[in-house]
Amino acid sequence: MPQKITIALAGNPNAGKTTIFNNLTGARQHVGNWPGVTVEKKEGVLKHNDYDIYVVDLPGTYSLTAYSLDEIIARNFVVEESPDVVVNIVDASNLERNLYLTTQFMELGVKLVIALNMSDLAEARGQKIDTKKLSDFLGVPVIPTVGHKNKGTDVLIQTIVDMADGKINLDRVTIGYGEEVEEEIQKIEDLIQRDGALTQGCPSRWLALKLLEGDEEVTKKVTEEET
C-alpha cells in the first residue's frame, strides 16, 4: 500500500513553476478549475518508491494577501487543505522579490521546501548564491534546480519525501517586527489563543499579523463567526 503525500507548488509568476510541475509529474496530469471560479487548477501524480505524491499547482502569486483571487485561492488551499509539504519555487535571478512569498509561507507555519530555480541564469548574470547559508537563515531546505534542464529534480523529490516524513528538522525562523509591533502582536495573539476554533489550520501569530495588516478575508472570518 503506497503512502499518499499531497504537495502544493507555489511561486511567483514566471519563476518556472510549470516546468518543475512537468518535471515532477510527467504526463500524469489533470487540468480542471478551482471550485467556484474559472481559475485553472492543475493536478498530477508522481510515483516515487513507496509514495504516491499528489502535486497541486497553485496559481502564481507574489504574496498571500487577500487582494487578488489567485492569492486567496493559493492561501485557502494551504490553510484549508493543509498539504503535507509546500514547495516554493524561487527564481534565483530575482531572489529578493521572490523571497517575499517565502516569508508568507514561513509565517503560515507550513512544511516548506524551496526549489531555487534558474540558478544557472543567476550565475550567468554574475550572482552566486550560497544555498547552505540561505537555508540556515530561512530555516527551510533549499534545493538548487534548473527546470528546463531537469536538474535537481531527484534531490527535490527526496527532500519533499523526507520533509513529509518529518525527517528534516531545521530550526524554525521567526521574522521579527520590532519591539512595538511585537508587543501589539502579542496582545492580539493572547486573545486569539483563547478561541480554539480560530487557530485551526494556521498559527495565531499569522492571524494576528493578518489582522494588523487589515487583511479583509481574515477580518471577515473573525467577524462572521462572531455571531
Place this chain on the structure above:
Amino acid sequence: MERREILDQVKRSSAHLKSISGDDIETIISERRYGFISGICKQVVTRSMEERLTTSDNIDRIVINRSLGIPVFLFLMWLMFKFTFTVSGIPMGWVEDGQEWLGDTIGDLFPEGSILGSLITDGVIGGVGSVIIFVPLIFTLFFCIAILEDSGYMARAAFVMDRFMHKIGLHGRSFIPMILGFGCTITGIMATRTIEQKRDRFTTILVNPFMSCGARLPVYALLIGTFFPEKGGTVLYSIYILGIIMAIIMAKIFRKYLFPGPPSPFVMELPPYRMPTIKGVIIHMWERGALYLKKAGTIIFAGCILVWFLSNFPWNPQYSRDYDALKQKAEADFASGLVTKEAMNETIANLKNEQASEKMQKSYMGGLGRIIEPAVRPLGFDWKIGVGLAGGFVAKEIVVGTLGTLYAVGKADEEAVSLRERLQNDTWPDGRKIFTPLTAFALMVFTLLYVPCVASIAVIRKETNSWKWPLFAAGYTTALAWIAAFMIYQGGKLIGL
C-alpha cells in the same frame, strides 16, 4: 464576545502603531519583511555586477561599506556624545542653580541643628537633587539614540558590527542588546532573549554590563563637568569605548573558555531608511527617560535617605572637644574685647568645620568608610568615594547622590556651595587634593566596570535561571574594575599625572 475583543484590540493596536511611526501598519510590516529579505540577500548573494541602486542602497554603500562602516559608526557615536554634552549643559546649569536656591530657601526655614531640616536639605535636596540635575543630559542622549533607531541606522550598526562580532565568536544579534545596554543594562539583558543559542546568549548577558548604561552617566557627567570641562565629549566617549573594548575582550574569553562552540547563523535585518517622526522620537525618549525619573523618585530617594541617616547618626556623638563651649568662649572673648569680630567669626567657622568633619567620621557611614577605605585607597579613592561606590550597588546614580549627601553634610558655612566646587576643594589630611583629573578618570573607569546594580543582578538571575551567573558577573566585573582603576591611577602617578 471574545471575537469582538480581538477586533477591538486590533483597532487599538493599529491606531497606536500608526501614531508612533506615522505610517500605516501594513507598510511597517511589509517593510520589516523586506528588511529581513534584504538582510539575507546581502549575506547570501555575491554579485559581480553593478546593481540598480535605490536611495537606501546608496546610503548603505557608505554606511555598511566594508572599510567605511566602522569609522562611520564610531564617528556617529562620537557626534552623539558631543551633541549630548554640548546641548544639555545649559539646562543643567539652570537645574543646578534652582536646586541650590531651593536648598538655601528651605534650609532657612529650619533652626540650626534641626534633624528634619538636615534630612530635607542635605538628604533629599542634596542627594536626589544631584541626580535630578542630569535629567536634561539623559533625555538628550535618549533623544539621539531614538533618532538613530527610528531612522534605521541602528540596524546598520548591528550589520556593520556583525562581521566584527563574528571575530569574537558572537554575531550581530548580540550587538542589539549591547546597544540597548547604553540605555539600561536591564533592557539590554532582556533583549538577549532573541538569541537562540545558549552560549551566545549567556556570553552577551555577561558582558552587557560593560555597555555603559544611562545610570552611570550622572557619575561621568559630574566628574567630567568638574575636572574635564574643556574635553567633555571626548572623555565621555573614551569611557564608552573602553566599555565596548572590555566587553569585546571578555566576550572573546568567555566564548573560548566558558561557552565554546561555533556561532549560529543569523539574518541581519535591514529595513529601509526612514525619516524619524518627532512624535515617535519623543515617545521613545520619554519611555526610557521616565524610567530614570521613576528610579530617582523611588530607589534613589530611599538610598539617599539611608545614606543621610548613616552619615548623620549618631546625631550627637562623643566629640573629642567641647565645641559648643569653645564657640561660647570665642563669643565671650569678643564681648570682653579680647578679639575682633572678624577673628571671632573665623574661629567659630573653623570650629563648626572641625565639628562637622568629626561628626561625619564618627557616624555609621564613617565606620563603614573606614572598613572600605583600605580596599579603595590604592585606587586613589578616599572613604567618601568608597561609600558612594558601595551605595552604587543599589543603583549607579547613587554614587552621585551619596557624594552629594556626604559633601552637603560636611559643609561648614551656611552658603550652599555646589557639589562640583566641594569636590574640587576636598583634600586628604596632608593637604593634597583628593580629586585630581587622574582620580576622577580612575573613578569613572571603576564606575563603568564594577558590579552591575542590584536590579541587573536580579535580571541576570532570572534570565540564566541560576545564581551562579549573577554571582560570577558581580565578582568578575568588580575584580576587573579594581585592576583597571589601579593601573590607571598608579600608572598615571608614575608618569607624573
